Amino acid sequence: MSAPRTARARARAELTVAIKDEARRQLTETGAHGLSLRAVARELGMVSSALYRYFPSRDELLTALIIDAYNALGAAAERAVAREIDACEQWRRGCHAVRDWARAHPHEYSLIYGSPIPGYRAPQDTIAPAGRAPAALVGALRTGWATGGLRPPPSTAHISDELREQAAVLVRLFAPEVPVPIVLRALIALTQLFGTISFELNGQFVGTVDPADEFFGHAVEEMMFFVGLR
Amino acid sequence: MSAPRTARARARAELTVAIKDEARRQLTETGAHGLSLRAVARELGMVSSALYRYFPSRDELLTALIIDAYNALGAAAERAVAREIDACEQWRRGCHAVRDWARAHPHEYSLIYGSPIPGYRAPQDTIAPAGRAPAALVGALRTGWATGGLRPPPSTAHISDELREQAAVLVRLFAPEVPVPIVLRALIALTQLFGTISFELNGQFVGTVDPADEFFGHAVEEMMFFVGLR
Protein backbone atom coordinates (compact mmCIF):
# COMPACT_ATOMS: atom_id res chain seq x y z
CA MET A 1 0.00 0.00 0.00
CA SER A 2 2.41 2.69 -1.23
CA ALA A 3 1.60 6.40 -1.49
CA PRO A 4 -0.80 7.07 -4.35
CA ARG A 5 0.98 9.02 -7.08
CA THR A 6 -1.83 10.70 -8.94
CA ALA A 7 -4.68 12.78 -7.60
CA ARG A 8 -7.16 10.32 -8.98
CA ALA A 9 -5.52 7.41 -7.19
CA ARG A 10 -5.57 9.33 -3.94
CA ALA A 11 -9.22 10.25 -4.38
CA ARG A 12 -10.01 6.63 -5.12
CA ALA A 13 -8.23 5.42 -2.02
CA GLU A 14 -9.95 8.00 0.14
CA LEU A 15 -13.38 7.28 -1.25
CA THR A 16 -12.84 3.56 -0.77
CA VAL A 17 -12.23 4.01 2.92
CA ALA A 18 -15.04 6.56 3.13
CA ILE A 19 -17.43 4.01 1.70
CA LYS A 20 -16.26 1.39 4.14
CA ASP A 21 -16.50 3.84 7.03
CA GLU A 22 -20.04 4.81 6.16
CA ALA A 23 -20.99 1.16 5.64
CA ARG A 24 -19.49 0.34 9.03
CA ARG A 25 -21.46 3.17 10.56
CA GLN A 26 -24.68 1.85 9.11
CA LEU A 27 -23.69 -1.63 10.23
CA THR A 28 -23.64 -0.52 13.85
CA GLU A 29 -27.12 0.90 13.46
CA THR A 30 -28.99 -1.67 11.46
CA GLY A 31 -26.81 -4.78 11.30
CA ALA A 32 -25.65 -6.59 8.22
CA HIS A 33 -29.21 -7.33 7.21
CA GLY A 34 -30.07 -3.66 6.85
CA LEU A 35 -26.90 -2.51 5.16
CA SER A 36 -28.00 -0.80 1.97
CA LEU A 37 -25.68 0.18 -0.85
CA ARG A 38 -28.03 2.91 -1.92
CA ALA A 39 -28.18 4.35 1.58
CA VAL A 40 -24.40 4.35 1.80
CA ALA A 41 -24.15 6.12 -1.55
CA ARG A 42 -26.88 8.56 -0.57
CA GLU A 43 -25.10 9.48 2.65
CA LEU A 44 -21.90 10.08 0.69
CA GLY A 45 -23.69 12.36 -1.75
CA MET A 46 -23.34 10.10 -4.70
CA VAL A 47 -25.56 7.83 -6.69
CA SER A 48 -25.70 4.11 -6.10
CA SER A 49 -24.24 3.09 -9.43
CA ALA A 50 -21.11 5.12 -8.75
CA LEU A 51 -20.41 2.86 -5.83
CA TYR A 52 -19.90 -0.06 -8.17
CA ARG A 53 -16.69 1.57 -9.37
CA TYR A 54 -15.28 0.71 -5.96
CA PHE A 55 -16.94 -2.55 -4.98
CA PRO A 56 -18.29 -4.95 -7.58
CA SER A 57 -21.22 -6.00 -5.36
CA ARG A 58 -22.75 -5.63 -1.96
CA ASP A 59 -21.22 -8.94 -0.91
CA GLU A 60 -17.77 -7.72 -1.88
CA LEU A 61 -18.25 -4.67 0.29
CA LEU A 62 -19.32 -6.93 3.14
CA THR A 63 -16.26 -9.10 2.54
CA ALA A 64 -14.06 -6.02 2.80
CA LEU A 65 -15.76 -5.16 6.10
CA ILE A 66 -15.21 -8.74 7.24
CA ILE A 67 -11.49 -8.53 6.53
CA ASP A 68 -11.26 -5.20 8.33
CA ALA A 69 -13.14 -6.65 11.29
CA TYR A 70 -10.80 -9.63 11.50
CA ASN A 71 -7.85 -7.28 11.43
CA ALA A 72 -9.32 -4.96 14.06
CA LEU A 73 -10.06 -7.86 16.37
CA GLY A 74 -6.64 -9.34 15.70
CA ALA A 75 -4.96 -6.03 16.42
CA ALA A 76 -6.87 -5.68 19.69
CA ALA A 77 -5.80 -9.15 20.75
CA GLU A 78 -2.18 -8.55 19.76
CA ARG A 79 -2.13 -5.28 21.63
CA ALA A 80 -3.39 -6.99 24.78
CA VAL A 81 -0.88 -9.81 24.58
CA ALA A 82 2.22 -7.83 23.66
CA ARG A 83 3.27 -6.83 27.13
CA GLU A 84 6.02 -7.70 29.51
CA ILE A 85 3.84 -9.95 31.60
CA ASP A 86 3.79 -13.65 32.26
CA ALA A 87 2.00 -16.07 29.95
CA CYS A 88 -1.00 -16.40 32.26
CA GLU A 89 -1.62 -12.69 32.22
CA GLN A 90 -1.09 -12.56 28.47
CA TRP A 91 -3.71 -15.23 27.89
CA ARG A 92 -6.12 -13.63 30.33
CA ARG A 93 -5.80 -10.18 28.83
CA GLY A 94 -6.02 -11.58 25.33
CA CYS A 95 -9.31 -13.30 26.10
CA HIS A 96 -10.78 -10.23 27.73
CA ALA A 97 -9.60 -8.06 24.86
CA VAL A 98 -11.44 -10.26 22.39
CA ARG A 99 -14.61 -10.05 24.44
CA ASP A 100 -14.29 -6.31 24.92
CA TRP A 101 -13.86 -5.76 21.21
CA ALA A 102 -16.83 -7.99 20.48
CA ARG A 103 -19.04 -6.08 22.90
CA ALA A 104 -17.89 -2.77 21.49
CA HIS A 105 -18.54 -3.90 17.90
CA PRO A 106 -21.28 -6.51 18.13
CA HIS A 107 -22.42 -6.25 14.56
CA GLU A 108 -18.93 -6.51 13.19
CA TYR A 109 -18.34 -9.47 15.45
CA SER A 110 -21.41 -11.28 14.25
CA LEU A 111 -20.35 -10.44 10.73
CA ILE A 112 -17.27 -12.60 11.17
CA TYR A 113 -18.41 -15.15 13.75
CA GLY A 114 -22.12 -15.26 12.99
CA SER A 115 -23.93 -16.75 10.08
CA PRO A 116 -22.01 -16.50 6.81
CA ILE A 117 -24.37 -14.17 5.00
CA PRO A 118 -22.74 -13.34 1.67
CA GLY A 119 -23.38 -16.47 -0.39
CA TYR A 120 -20.38 -18.39 0.67
CA ARG A 121 -17.39 -16.15 0.86
CA ALA A 122 -14.14 -16.66 -0.93
CA PRO A 123 -11.95 -17.59 1.98
CA GLN A 124 -8.55 -16.89 0.49
CA ASP A 125 -8.50 -13.23 1.47
CA THR A 126 -10.06 -13.74 4.87
CA ILE A 127 -8.13 -16.68 6.33
CA ALA A 128 -4.94 -14.78 7.05
CA PRO A 129 -6.65 -11.93 8.97
CA ALA A 130 -8.92 -14.51 10.59
CA GLY A 131 -5.93 -16.15 12.17
CA ARG A 132 -4.57 -13.09 13.91
CA ALA A 133 -6.61 -13.16 17.11
CA PRO A 134 -6.20 -16.91 17.68
CA ALA A 135 -2.52 -16.59 16.84
CA ALA A 136 -2.14 -13.89 19.47
CA LEU A 137 -3.60 -16.16 22.12
CA VAL A 138 -1.41 -19.04 21.00
CA GLY A 139 1.50 -16.64 21.29
CA ALA A 140 0.82 -16.45 25.00
CA LEU A 141 1.04 -20.23 25.03
CA ARG A 142 4.46 -20.08 23.37
CA THR A 143 5.87 -17.69 25.91
CA GLY A 144 4.36 -19.91 28.60
CA TRP A 145 6.14 -22.93 27.18
CA ALA A 146 9.40 -21.04 26.74
CA THR A 147 9.38 -19.68 30.29
CA GLY A 148 8.29 -22.87 32.00
CA GLY A 149 4.88 -21.43 32.81
CA LEU A 150 3.02 -24.46 31.53
CA ARG A 151 2.18 -27.65 33.38
CA PRO A 152 3.43 -30.83 31.70
CA PRO A 153 1.15 -31.86 28.84
CA PRO A 154 -1.51 -34.53 29.28
CA SER A 155 -1.06 -37.91 27.67
CA THR A 156 -1.33 -38.27 23.92
CA ALA A 157 -2.81 -41.73 24.25
CA HIS A 158 -6.35 -40.88 23.25
CA ILE A 159 -5.49 -38.70 20.27
CA SER A 160 -6.12 -40.38 16.95
CA ASP A 161 -3.48 -40.38 14.24
CA GLU A 162 -5.50 -38.13 11.94
CA LEU A 163 -6.06 -35.57 14.67
CA ARG A 164 -2.41 -35.74 15.66
CA GLU A 165 -1.42 -34.92 12.08
CA GLN A 166 -3.88 -32.04 11.82
CA ALA A 167 -2.59 -30.68 15.10
CA ALA A 168 1.02 -31.13 13.98
CA VAL A 169 0.38 -28.77 11.06
CA LEU A 170 -1.01 -26.22 13.48
CA VAL A 171 1.97 -26.64 15.78
CA ARG A 172 4.40 -26.11 12.92
CA LEU A 173 2.62 -22.97 11.79
CA PHE A 174 1.78 -21.24 15.03
CA ALA A 175 3.54 -22.80 17.99
CA PRO A 176 6.66 -24.76 17.12
CA GLU A 177 7.92 -26.93 19.99
CA VAL A 178 4.70 -26.69 21.99
CA PRO A 179 3.42 -30.25 22.49
CA VAL A 180 0.42 -31.37 20.46
CA PRO A 181 -1.88 -32.12 23.41
CA ILE A 182 -1.45 -28.61 24.71
CA VAL A 183 -2.18 -27.05 21.34
CA LEU A 184 -5.30 -29.18 21.09
CA ARG A 185 -6.42 -28.00 24.50
CA ALA A 186 -5.75 -24.44 23.42
CA LEU A 187 -7.97 -24.98 20.39
CA ILE A 188 -10.67 -26.28 22.71
CA ALA A 189 -10.24 -23.20 24.87
CA LEU A 190 -10.51 -20.96 21.80
CA THR A 191 -13.78 -22.53 20.71
CA GLN A 192 -15.01 -22.12 24.26
CA LEU A 193 -13.98 -18.48 24.23
CA PHE A 194 -15.73 -17.61 21.00
CA GLY A 195 -18.69 -19.79 21.90
CA THR A 196 -19.22 -17.87 25.12
CA ILE A 197 -18.92 -14.51 23.39
CA SER A 198 -21.37 -15.54 20.69
CA PHE A 199 -23.82 -16.78 23.31
CA GLU A 200 -23.54 -13.53 25.21
CA LEU A 201 -23.99 -11.34 22.16
CA ASN A 202 -26.88 -13.39 20.78
CA GLY A 203 -28.75 -13.24 24.05
CA GLN A 204 -28.44 -16.97 24.62
CA PHE A 205 -27.58 -16.36 28.25
CA VAL A 206 -30.73 -14.38 29.00
CA GLY A 207 -32.31 -15.88 32.08
CA THR A 208 -29.18 -17.75 33.10
CA VAL A 209 -25.81 -16.03 33.55
CA ASP A 210 -26.85 -12.65 32.18
CA PRO A 211 -25.01 -10.29 32.64
CA ALA A 212 -22.16 -12.57 31.71
CA ASP A 213 -19.18 -10.67 33.12
CA GLU A 214 -18.68 -12.96 36.06
CA PHE A 215 -19.22 -16.12 34.09
CA PHE A 216 -16.86 -15.00 31.37
CA GLY A 217 -14.08 -14.26 33.79
CA HIS A 218 -14.66 -17.56 35.54
CA ALA A 219 -14.60 -19.47 32.25
CA VAL A 220 -11.36 -17.80 31.23
CA GLU A 221 -9.72 -18.85 34.48
CA GLU A 222 -11.01 -22.40 34.25
CA MET A 223 -9.93 -22.84 30.65
CA MET A 224 -6.59 -21.23 31.40
CA PHE A 225 -5.95 -23.95 33.92
CA PHE A 226 -7.32 -26.48 31.45
CA VAL A 227 -4.68 -25.63 28.84
CA GLY A 228 -1.95 -25.85 31.47
CA LEU A 229 -1.23 -22.23 32.30
CA ARG A 230 -0.66 -21.77 35.99
CA MET B 1 -53.21 -27.59 20.08
CA SER B 2 -56.58 -29.38 19.96
CA ALA B 3 -58.25 -30.74 16.84
CA PRO B 4 -59.63 -27.95 14.69
CA ARG B 5 -63.42 -28.18 14.58
CA THR B 6 -64.35 -26.31 11.46
CA ALA B 7 -63.10 -26.87 7.93
CA ARG B 8 -61.75 -23.37 7.86
CA ALA B 9 -59.72 -23.90 10.99
CA ARG B 10 -58.29 -27.11 9.61
CA ALA B 11 -57.39 -25.43 6.33
CA ARG B 12 -55.72 -22.65 8.24
CA ALA B 13 -53.68 -25.04 10.33
CA GLU B 14 -52.62 -27.01 7.28
CA LEU B 15 -51.66 -23.94 5.31
CA THR B 16 -49.68 -22.61 8.24
CA VAL B 17 -47.48 -25.68 8.33
CA ALA B 18 -47.34 -25.75 4.51
CA ILE B 19 -45.98 -22.22 4.55
CA LYS B 20 -43.42 -23.11 7.16
CA ASP B 21 -42.43 -26.25 5.27
CA GLU B 22 -41.93 -24.37 2.04
CA ALA B 23 -40.03 -21.63 3.86
CA ARG B 24 -37.83 -24.27 5.48
CA ARG B 25 -37.22 -25.81 2.07
CA GLN B 26 -36.13 -22.46 0.66
CA LEU B 27 -34.00 -21.92 3.75
CA THR B 28 -31.94 -25.00 2.97
CA GLU B 29 -31.33 -23.72 -0.54
CA THR B 30 -30.65 -20.03 -0.08
CA GLY B 31 -30.19 -19.42 3.63
CA ALA B 32 -32.06 -16.95 5.76
CA HIS B 33 -30.81 -14.06 3.69
CA GLY B 34 -32.49 -15.31 0.53
CA LEU B 35 -35.77 -16.36 2.07
CA SER B 36 -38.46 -14.52 0.15
CA LEU B 37 -42.08 -14.28 1.22
CA ARG B 38 -43.15 -13.78 -2.38
CA ALA B 39 -41.27 -16.86 -3.52
CA VAL B 40 -42.87 -18.92 -0.78
CA ALA B 41 -46.30 -17.68 -1.75
CA ARG B 42 -45.57 -18.26 -5.44
CA GLU B 43 -44.53 -21.84 -4.80
CA LEU B 44 -47.72 -22.43 -2.86
CA GLY B 45 -49.84 -21.04 -5.68
CA MET B 46 -51.00 -18.00 -3.82
CA VAL B 47 -50.27 -14.32 -3.87
CA SER B 48 -47.89 -12.71 -1.42
CA SER B 49 -50.48 -10.62 0.37
CA ALA B 50 -52.46 -13.74 1.26
CA LEU B 51 -49.50 -14.92 3.28
CA TYR B 52 -49.96 -12.04 5.68
CA ARG B 53 -53.15 -13.66 6.92
CA TYR B 54 -50.89 -16.30 8.49
CA PHE B 55 -47.74 -14.45 9.48
CA PRO B 56 -47.80 -10.73 10.18
CA SER B 57 -44.30 -10.21 8.77
CA ARG B 58 -41.28 -11.96 7.36
CA ASP B 59 -39.56 -11.72 10.71
CA GLU B 60 -42.49 -13.44 12.40
CA LEU B 61 -42.22 -16.29 9.93
CA LEU B 62 -38.51 -16.52 10.67
CA THR B 63 -39.27 -16.51 14.39
CA ALA B 64 -41.66 -19.42 13.87
CA LEU B 65 -38.90 -21.27 12.02
CA ILE B 66 -36.51 -20.46 14.85
CA ILE B 67 -38.85 -21.95 17.42
CA ASP B 68 -39.33 -25.05 15.29
CA ALA B 69 -35.57 -25.37 14.89
CA TYR B 70 -35.00 -25.11 18.63
CA ASN B 71 -37.60 -27.79 19.17
CA ALA B 72 -36.18 -30.08 16.49
CA LEU B 73 -32.69 -29.76 17.92
CA GLY B 74 -34.00 -30.25 21.43
CA ALA B 75 -35.93 -33.35 20.39
CA ALA B 76 -32.83 -34.79 18.73
CA ALA B 77 -30.81 -34.23 21.88
CA GLU B 78 -33.51 -35.66 24.11
CA ARG B 79 -33.80 -38.72 21.91
CA ALA B 80 -30.06 -39.32 22.14
CA VAL B 81 -29.96 -38.95 25.90
CA ALA B 82 -33.06 -40.93 26.82
CA ARG B 83 -31.50 -44.36 26.86
CA GLU B 84 -30.60 -46.92 29.45
CA ILE B 85 -26.92 -46.04 29.38
CA ASP B 86 -24.56 -44.50 31.87
CA ALA B 87 -24.21 -40.77 32.24
CA CYS B 88 -20.98 -40.65 30.27
CA GLU B 89 -22.56 -42.29 27.27
CA GLN B 90 -25.62 -40.05 27.61
CA TRP B 91 -23.50 -36.92 27.52
CA ARG B 92 -21.39 -38.23 24.64
CA ARG B 93 -24.38 -39.19 22.52
CA GLY B 94 -26.14 -35.96 23.33
CA CYS B 95 -23.19 -33.91 22.11
CA HIS B 96 -22.85 -35.90 18.92
CA ALA B 97 -26.59 -35.69 18.32
CA VAL B 98 -26.45 -31.91 18.51
CA ARG B 99 -23.59 -31.82 16.02
CA ASP B 100 -25.26 -34.30 13.70
CA TRP B 101 -28.46 -32.27 13.66
CA ALA B 102 -26.50 -29.09 13.03
CA ARG B 103 -24.66 -30.64 10.09
CA ALA B 104 -27.90 -32.00 8.68
CA HIS B 105 -29.65 -28.63 9.00
CA PRO B 106 -26.89 -26.03 8.78
CA HIS B 107 -29.10 -23.12 7.80
CA GLU B 108 -31.59 -23.82 10.55
CA TYR B 109 -28.71 -24.11 12.99
CA SER B 110 -27.26 -20.79 11.98
CA LEU B 111 -30.75 -19.36 12.23
CA ILE B 112 -30.75 -20.09 15.94
CA TYR B 113 -27.06 -19.92 16.84
CA GLY B 114 -25.84 -17.48 14.19
CA SER B 115 -26.34 -13.77 13.93
CA PRO B 116 -29.72 -12.60 15.20
CA ILE B 117 -31.19 -11.41 11.93
CA PRO B 118 -34.77 -10.35 12.64
CA GLY B 119 -34.35 -6.98 14.32
CA TYR B 120 -33.98 -8.22 17.80
CA ARG B 121 -36.38 -11.01 18.44
CA ALA B 122 -38.94 -11.19 21.15
CA PRO B 123 -37.35 -13.82 23.33
CA GLN B 124 -40.37 -14.86 25.36
CA ASP B 125 -41.55 -17.49 22.86
CA THR B 126 -38.11 -18.79 22.06
CA ILE B 127 -36.44 -19.21 25.44
CA ALA B 128 -38.37 -22.31 26.47
CA PRO B 129 -37.60 -24.25 23.27
CA ALA B 130 -34.07 -22.86 23.33
CA GLY B 131 -33.47 -24.58 26.64
CA ARG B 132 -34.40 -28.08 25.53
CA ALA B 133 -31.07 -29.20 24.07
CA PRO B 134 -28.97 -27.81 26.92
CA ALA B 135 -31.45 -29.25 29.40
CA ALA B 136 -31.06 -32.67 27.82
CA LEU B 137 -27.30 -32.53 28.29
CA VAL B 138 -27.68 -31.35 31.86
CA GLY B 139 -30.04 -34.27 32.32
CA ALA B 140 -27.09 -36.58 31.69
CA LEU B 141 -25.28 -34.71 34.42
CA ARG B 142 -28.13 -35.35 36.83
CA THR B 143 -28.13 -39.07 36.23
CA GLY B 144 -24.36 -38.98 36.62
CA TRP B 145 -24.72 -37.29 40.00
CA ALA B 146 -27.49 -39.62 41.08
CA THR B 147 -25.57 -42.77 40.13
CA GLY B 148 -22.21 -41.68 41.47
CA GLY B 149 -20.76 -41.29 38.00
CA LEU B 150 -19.31 -37.87 38.73
CA ARG B 151 -15.98 -37.03 40.26
CA PRO B 152 -16.16 -34.83 43.36
CA PRO B 153 -16.70 -31.18 42.44
CA PRO B 154 -13.79 -28.73 42.32
CA SER B 155 -13.46 -26.07 44.95
CA THR B 156 -15.90 -23.18 45.04
CA ALA B 157 -13.24 -20.81 46.29
CA HIS B 158 -12.75 -18.82 43.13
CA ILE B 159 -16.43 -18.38 42.31
CA SER B 160 -17.72 -14.89 43.01
CA ASP B 161 -20.92 -14.37 44.96
CA GLU B 162 -22.78 -12.98 41.97
CA LEU B 163 -21.84 -15.92 39.78
CA ARG B 164 -22.72 -18.34 42.55
CA GLU B 165 -26.19 -16.83 42.75
CA GLN B 166 -26.70 -16.94 39.00
CA ALA B 167 -25.59 -20.55 39.00
CA ALA B 168 -27.84 -21.35 41.93
CA VAL B 169 -30.87 -20.30 39.89
CA LEU B 170 -29.74 -22.61 37.11
CA VAL B 171 -29.24 -25.44 39.55
CA ARG B 172 -32.71 -24.99 41.00
CA LEU B 173 -34.31 -25.00 37.56
CA PHE B 174 -32.42 -27.70 35.74
CA ALA B 175 -30.29 -29.78 38.06
CA PRO B 176 -31.38 -29.71 41.69
CA GLU B 177 -28.78 -31.15 44.04
CA VAL B 178 -25.94 -31.03 41.53
CA PRO B 179 -23.18 -28.83 43.02
CA VAL B 180 -22.73 -25.35 41.62
CA PRO B 181 -19.11 -25.82 40.43
CA ILE B 182 -20.14 -28.80 38.33
CA VAL B 183 -23.06 -26.94 36.76
CA LEU B 184 -20.71 -24.08 35.93
CA ARG B 185 -18.29 -26.47 34.28
CA ALA B 186 -21.19 -27.97 32.36
CA LEU B 187 -22.10 -24.51 31.13
CA ILE B 188 -18.51 -24.03 30.01
CA ALA B 189 -18.68 -27.36 28.22
CA LEU B 190 -21.91 -26.31 26.53
CA THR B 191 -20.44 -23.09 25.22
CA GLN B 192 -17.46 -25.11 23.99
CA LEU B 193 -19.80 -27.55 22.26
CA PHE B 194 -21.78 -24.91 20.42
CA GLY B 195 -18.66 -22.89 19.73
CA THR B 196 -17.02 -25.84 18.01
CA ILE B 197 -20.11 -26.60 15.94
CA SER B 198 -20.44 -22.97 14.89
CA PHE B 199 -16.77 -22.87 13.93
CA GLU B 200 -17.14 -26.02 11.89
CA LEU B 201 -20.25 -24.86 10.09
CA ASN B 202 -18.90 -21.39 9.39
CA GLY B 203 -15.72 -22.76 7.89
CA GLN B 204 -13.57 -21.33 10.66
CA PHE B 205 -11.62 -24.58 10.85
CA VAL B 206 -10.60 -24.53 7.19
CA GLY B 207 -6.88 -25.05 7.03
CA THR B 208 -6.64 -26.33 10.60
CA VAL B 209 -8.74 -29.25 11.87
CA ASP B 210 -10.95 -29.58 8.82
CA PRO B 211 -12.64 -32.08 8.56
CA ALA B 212 -13.50 -31.66 12.20
CA ASP B 213 -14.81 -35.13 13.06
CA GLU B 214 -11.75 -36.18 14.98
CA PHE B 215 -11.35 -32.88 16.75
CA PHE B 216 -15.00 -32.80 17.73
CA GLY B 217 -14.87 -36.27 19.22
CA HIS B 218 -11.68 -35.41 21.05
CA ALA B 219 -13.13 -32.19 22.43
CA VAL B 220 -16.23 -34.00 23.66
CA GLU B 221 -14.07 -36.49 25.56
CA GLU B 222 -11.86 -33.81 27.05
CA MET B 223 -14.78 -31.66 28.16
CA MET B 224 -16.58 -34.69 29.50
CA PHE B 225 -13.66 -35.30 31.81
CA PHE B 226 -13.57 -31.58 32.56
CA VAL B 227 -17.13 -31.57 33.92
CA GLY B 228 -16.33 -34.61 36.05
CA LEU B 229 -17.92 -37.46 34.12
CA ARG B 230 -15.68 -40.51 34.21
Add this chain to the structure above:
DNA sequence: GCTGAATCGAGAACAGTGCTCTCCCAAGAT
Protein backbone atom coordinates in the same frame (compact mmCIF):
# COMPACT_ATOMS: atom_id res chain seq x y z
C1' DG C 1 0.75 21.07 -24.60
C1' DC C 2 -2.13 18.12 -27.21
C1' DT C 3 -4.62 13.83 -28.04
C1' DG C 4 -6.42 9.18 -27.30
C1' DA C 5 -7.54 6.23 -23.59
C1' DA C 6 -8.88 5.01 -19.21
C1' DT C 7 -11.69 6.36 -15.24
C1' DC C 8 -15.58 7.95 -12.92
C1' DG C 9 -20.15 10.00 -11.67
C1' DA C 10 -25.10 10.64 -13.08
C1' DG C 11 -29.29 8.93 -14.56
C1' DA C 12 -32.50 5.70 -16.21
C1' DA C 13 -34.13 1.23 -16.19
C1' DC C 14 -35.07 -3.79 -14.74
C1' DA C 15 -36.35 -7.22 -11.77
C1' DG C 16 -36.90 -8.14 -7.48
C1' DT C 17 -38.41 -7.36 -2.38
C1' DG C 18 -41.62 -6.50 2.12
C1' DC C 19 -45.73 -4.62 3.11
C1' DT C 20 -50.47 -2.13 2.92
C1' DC C 21 -54.90 -1.32 1.23
C1' DT C 22 -59.09 -2.21 -1.08
C1' DC C 23 -62.28 -5.31 -3.06
C1' DC C 24 -64.99 -9.36 -3.17
C1' DC C 25 -66.38 -14.04 -2.44
C1' DA C 26 -67.23 -17.92 0.53
C1' DA C 27 -67.57 -20.03 5.04
C1' DG C 28 -69.46 -19.75 9.70
C1' DA C 29 -72.69 -18.16 13.18
C1' DT C 30 -77.27 -16.52 14.48
Add this chain to the structure above:
DNA sequence: ATCTTGGGAGAGCACTGTTCTCGATTCAGC
Protein backbone atom coordinates in the same frame (compact mmCIF):
# COMPACT_ATOMS: atom_id res chain seq x y z
C1' DA D 1 -81.85 -16.38 5.32
C1' DT D 2 -79.22 -12.85 7.11
C1' DC D 3 -75.03 -10.96 8.89
C1' DT D 4 -70.38 -11.14 10.26
C1' DT D 5 -66.05 -12.80 9.69
C1' DG D 6 -61.92 -14.84 7.28
C1' DG D 7 -59.14 -15.16 3.57
C1' DG D 8 -57.54 -14.72 -1.32
C1' DA D 9 -56.58 -11.45 -5.44
C1' DG D 10 -54.77 -7.49 -7.20
C1' DA D 11 -52.85 -2.98 -7.41
C1' DG D 12 -49.71 -0.01 -5.52
C1' DC D 13 -45.79 2.11 -2.57
C1' DA D 14 -41.25 2.54 -1.30
C1' DC D 15 -37.51 0.29 -1.29
C1' DT D 16 -33.46 -2.91 -2.79
C1' DG D 17 -29.12 -4.72 -5.87
C1' DT D 18 -27.48 -4.48 -10.33
C1' DT D 19 -26.68 -3.12 -15.23
C1' DC D 20 -26.47 -0.03 -18.90
C1' DT D 21 -25.51 4.21 -21.40
C1' DC D 22 -23.74 8.76 -21.65
C1' DG D 23 -21.13 12.75 -20.86
C1' DA D 24 -17.25 14.79 -18.18
C1' DT D 25 -12.85 14.54 -16.10
C1' DT D 26 -8.33 12.92 -15.49
C1' DC D 27 -4.17 10.51 -16.93
C1' DA D 28 -0.31 8.97 -20.04
C1' DG D 29 2.43 9.01 -24.26
C1' DC D 30 4.03 11.82 -27.81
